[in-house]
Amino acid sequence: MVTKSEETQLSRLENQVDNGGGGAWEYLCLVRKLKVRRSEKVLKHGLSILNDPKHRSSLGSDEWTLYEQVAVAAMDCQCLDVAKDCTKVLQKRFPESKRVGRLEAMLLEAKGSWELAEKAYTSLLEDNPLDQAIHKRRVAMAKAQGKISVAIDWLNKYLETFMADHDAWRELAEIYISLQMYKQAAFCYEELILSQPTVPLYHLAYADVLYTLGGLENLQTAKKYYSSTIDLTGGKNTRALFGICLCTSAVTQLTKGKSKEDKEGSQLQSLAAKVLEKDYKQRAPDKLPQLTTALKSLTLSS
Amino acid sequence: MEKGKGVMGSGGRRWGVDFSDNSTSRDIPDPPGFSRASLDQDDSTLSRQKKDAESNWKAQKAWEVAQAPMKNLLMMGFMMWMAGSTVHLFSIGITFSALWQPISALQSVGKMFEPYKDNKVELLGPKLLFIALNLGGLALGVWKLNALGLLPTHTSDWVSSLAPAQEVEFSGGGVNLG
Numbered sequence: 001m002v003t004k005s006e007e008t009q010l011s012r013l014e015n016q017v018d019n020g021g022g023g024a025w026e027y028l029c030l031v032r033k034l035k036v037r038r039s040e041k042v043l044k045h046g047l048s049i050l051n052d053p054k055h056r057s058s059l060g061s062d063e064w065t066l067y068e069q070v071a072v073a074a075m076d077c078q079c080l081d082v083a084k085d086c087t088k089v090l091q092k093r094f095p096e097s098k099r100v101g102r103l104e105a106m107l108l109e110a111k112g113s114w115e116l117a118e119k120a121y122t123s124l125l126e127d128n129p130l131d132q133a134i135h136k137r138r139v140a141m142a143k144a145q146g147k148i149s150v151a152i153d154w155l156n157k158y159l160e161t162f163m164a165d166h167d168a169w170r171e172l173a174e175i176y177i178s179l180q181m182y183k184q185a186a187f188c189y190e191e192l193i194l195s196q197p198t199v200p201l202y203h204l205a206y207a208d209v210l211y212t213l214g215g216l217e218n219l220q221t222a223k224k225y226y227s228s229t230i231d232l233t234g235g236k237n238t239r240a241l242f243g244i245c246l247c248t249s250a251v252t253q254l255t256k257g258k259s260k261e262d263k264e265g266s267q268l269q270s271l272a273a274k275v276l277e278k279d280y281k282q283r284a285p286d287k288l289p290q291l292t293t294a295l296k297s298l299t300l301s302s
Numbered sequence: 303m304e305k306g307k308g309v310m311g312s313g314g315r316r317w318g319v320d321f322s323d324n325s326t327s328r329d330i331p332d333p334p335g336f337s338r339a340s341l342d343q344d345d346s347t348l349s350r351q352k353k354d355a356e357s358n359w360k361a362q363k364a365w366e367v368a369q370a371p372m373k374n375l376l377m378m379g380f381m382m383w384m385a386g387s388t389v390h391l392f393s394i395g396i397t398f399s400a401l402w403q404p405i406s407a408l409q410s411v412g413k414m415f416e417p418y419k420d421n422k423v424e425l426l427g428p429k430l431l432f433i434a435l436n437l438g439g440l441a442l443g444v445w446k447l448n449a450l451g452l453l454p455t456h457t458s459d460w461v462s463s464l465a466p467a468q469e470v471e472f473s474g475g476g477v478n479l480g
């Protein structure tokens with residue numbers, strides 16, 4: 001995940017490069033390091049370096065890394081001619097490279113030649129079965145074709161080998177949510193929370209899934225996870241604050257005042273409502289009446 | 303999967319999203335490590351089973367707590383026998399600890415069984431057994447106290463509290479009155 005300082009640095013460099021202040025190579029390096037998706041900018045500034053022989057030769061061995069970066073960005077922008085040219089240059093320089101082989105397969109994928117791309121990926125995996133990037137490309141390809149169950153299959157196989165890959169678990173969870181398989185999605189988020197308990201995003205997503213599942217036990221657990229999200233974000237997560245209000249309201253409706261934790265729940269709800277009102281006053285005062293109405297309807301329904 | 307197929311019914315309203323849970327769907331594989339056992343039963347059955355299991359566990363633990371003084375009783379009896387019947391510091395210490403333990407246990411009966419309170423768990427039986435065993439321990443302590451001769455069961459133990467005998471007659475001799 002990109003930190004606040006890294007984001008600031010990236011946007012500063014981006015503005016500098018866009019306004020002709022130089023530092024294109026530094027910008028491209030940072031984009032690569034942070035693994036952010038800025039394909040149009042990478043393509044534009046990358047090509048400007050590659051088309052300048054003097055600048056290009058000054059990079060030394062990093063020239064080939066730039067070719068690869070520009071090729072991927074070109075595929076993302078559907079500039080397939082540029083991608084093809086970059087791949088050809090790399091193929092000429094590294095004829096037996098598996099990394100270049102992967103680029104060629106990606107190019108086939110970008111063209112929509114699914115069968116050929118699949119064959120290319122399969123042959124690459126035969127040589128190196130532990131290449132994570134290729135496994136992930138196969139999943140992406142299945143998703144792009146709309147073969148969701150195939151994508152899930154590939155992801156499951158991938159996760160059996162690389163169980164600690166958080167991004168893969170998250171992707172799987174999101175696919176399950178799109179198919180409304182909430183219990184499976186909840187399981188994926190549980191795995192994520194176990195491996196990275198300090199990431200508030202996972203707590204929030206898990207709480208959302210539990211709230212969607214419904215039922216008294218799930219709602220009570222969802223409320224706890226919304227609370228932990230608020231705790232981890234220092235009380236600054238609006239979605240979690242709304243979640244607290246919704247959960248408390250739903251729990252009250254289900255228990256009809258029989259629950260022992262009614263008092264505690266209502267205190268939590270009023271606290272969340274206060275924080276929301278304060279936040280809206282500061283950041284969106286024109287939306288405050290809508291918020292007040294929504295919160296009132298929640299307390300009335302409970 | 304067609305766009306929106308899983309979300310909206312074919313004949314439904316355009317934005318009428320159906321949030322029904324498809325978790326039991328068999329044609330899509332589950333994530334690695336996911337167990338379907340919990341899906342085969344509905345949530346209410348599952349929570350009922352969980353509550354029943356918890357109640358059984360609580361009842362079992364309550365009986366264990368109730369029977370705990372039994373071991374204590376046997377151990378104390380053995381220690382008293384080892385201490386002998388002569389009055390010295392060791393035997394007095396053991397005897398008084400044998401008296402103090404059941405008394406303190408009887409004072410905290412409620413606290414002892416607090417964790418096992420449940421609508422489905424009957425705590426009267428375990429509590430009565432616990433009290434009976436502690437009273438047994440107390441009786442053992444009192445018996446040892448008596449064996450040591452520290453119980454005031456003889457008349458001589460109460461001499462100090464008896465009123466002095468009234469003198470009916472007074473005689474004196476060899477006193478010259480002259």
